[in-house]
Amino acid sequence: MRTQYSTRPREQVSAILKREQRYLSAAEIHGLLRKSRQNVSLSTVYRTLDLLAGKGEASARVDAGGETTYVVCDQTHHHHAVCRKCGKVQDVSCEAIESVASALRTHHGFKLADHEMQFFGTCGACK
Amino acid sequence: MRTQYSTRPREQVSAILKREQRYLSAAEIHGLLRKSRQNVSLSTVYRTLDLLAGKGEASARVDAGGETTYVVCDQTHHHHAVCRKCGKVQDVSCEAIESVASALRTHHGFKLADHEMQFFGTCGACK
DNA sequence: CTTAATTTGCGAATCATTCGCAGAATCATT
DNA sequence: AATGATTCTGCGAATGATTCGCAAATTAAG
Ligand SMILES: [Mn+2]
Ligand SMILES: [Mn+2]
Ligand SMILES: [Zn+2]
Ligand SMILES: [Zn+2]
Numbered sequence: 473m474r475t476q477y478s479t480r481p482r483e484q485v486s487a488i489l490k491r492e493q494r495y496l497s498a499a500e501i502h503g504l505l506r507k508s509r510q511n512v513s514l515s516t517v518y519r520t521l522d523l524l525a526g527k528g529e530a531s532a533r534v535d536a537g538g539e540t541t542y543v544v545c546d547q548t549h550h551h552h553a554v555c556r557k558c559g560k561v562q563d564v565s566c567e568a569i570e571s572v573a574s575a576l577r578t579h580h581g582f583k584l585a586d587h588e589m590q591f592f593g594t595c596g597a598c599k
Numbered sequence: 600m601r602t603q604y605s606t607r608p609r610e611q612v613s614a615i616l617k618r619e620q621r622y623l624s625a626a627e628i629h630g631l632l633r634k635s636r637q638n639v640s641l642s643t644v645y646r647t648l649d650l651l652a653g654k655g656e657a658s659a660r661v662d663a664g665g666e667t668t669y670v671v672c673d674q675t676h677h678h679h680a681v682c683r684k685c686g687k688v689q690d691v692s693c694e695a696i697e698s699v700a701s702a703l704r705t706h707h708g709f710k711l712a713d714h715e716m717q718f719f720g721t722c723g724a725c726k
Numbered sequence: 727c728t729t730a731a732t733t734t735g736c737g738a739a740t741c742a743t744t745c746g747c748a749g750a751a752t753c754a755t756t
Numbered sequence: 757a758a759t760g761a762t763t764c765t766g767c768g769a770a771t772g773a774t775t776c777g778c779a780a781a782t783t784a785a786g
Pocket of ligand 3: 556560596597
């Protein structure tokens with residue numbers, strides 16, 4: 473295992489993610505690809521999503537139904553505000569965490585190493 | 600469906616959760632019960648966990664391996680700081696969110712309806 | 727063009743969780 | 757305490773998402 477091949481199926485999966493800009497499951501991506509007659513196997517969709525998530529180019533989230541969904545994303549640390557109507561995902565920076573981190577340390581003796589945050593609501597366009 | 604029966608198996612599952620105070624999967628709870636010769640079926644463990652989560656007496660979280668885990672919890676809105684060494688879960692209040700909410704509204708036109716937060720690190724006892 | 731390495735697609739296998747249902751337990755009423 | 761209606765339990769089978777195994781197809785180099 474030296475390099476990583478650049479292949480058609482992988483680019484097709486990536487293209488869908490870049491285009492949609494919202495959390496999609498493997499099955500949804502597979503469905504969208506079929507609609508545009510791009511036949512990529514579901515296995516390959518799964519494998520590509522794992523790859524993208526591993527490289528930090530996609531961010532994963534388990535939805536309410538237990539399915540893992542992915543959205544195209546850049547590596548910088550940030551969080552997401554997801555619109556419950558249209559699914560639009562907006563990046564949110566996280567300065568707020570600094571105060572929480574110090575509070576955790578002083579009040580609970582807890583050394584914060586990592587955190588996760590997600591926001592849900594209605595985006596400007598959907599109001 | 601009128602009332603809810605109070606049964607032995609349910610109390611055994613609840614007792615484990617109260618005792619352990621950390622996120623446990625259905626399988627783990629089932630295993631702990633068997634060790635103490637309390638034979639509750641895995642199905643019943645699942646059903647009881649759903650019940651507790653529904654009543655807000657337990658809080659659920661999908662762990663890294665994709666398993667749903669539960670911890671005993673009270674209804675008040677708060678978040679959790681999970682120790683990566685011992686699994687201890689500490690409650691964390693969330694004032695910090697207010698500033699994030701207003702930032703979302705003014706900067707992104709996003710109306711915040713709900714949010715999730717989780718913290719990971721090392722608890723005081725484990726340092 | 728050849729060849730070695732990687733990727734794909736397919737179906738089978740996994741694994742957590744859910745269902746269906748018959749028998750057991752619980753609760754309210756006599 | 758016995759009855760009957762309602763709710764639970766345990767079991768094994770079904771489900772559904774994800775992963776695996778492997779032969780055939782693609783890709784990157786020389
Ligand atoms: Mn992002
Ligand atoms: Mn709690
Ligand atoms: Zn929207
Ligand atoms: Zn600890």
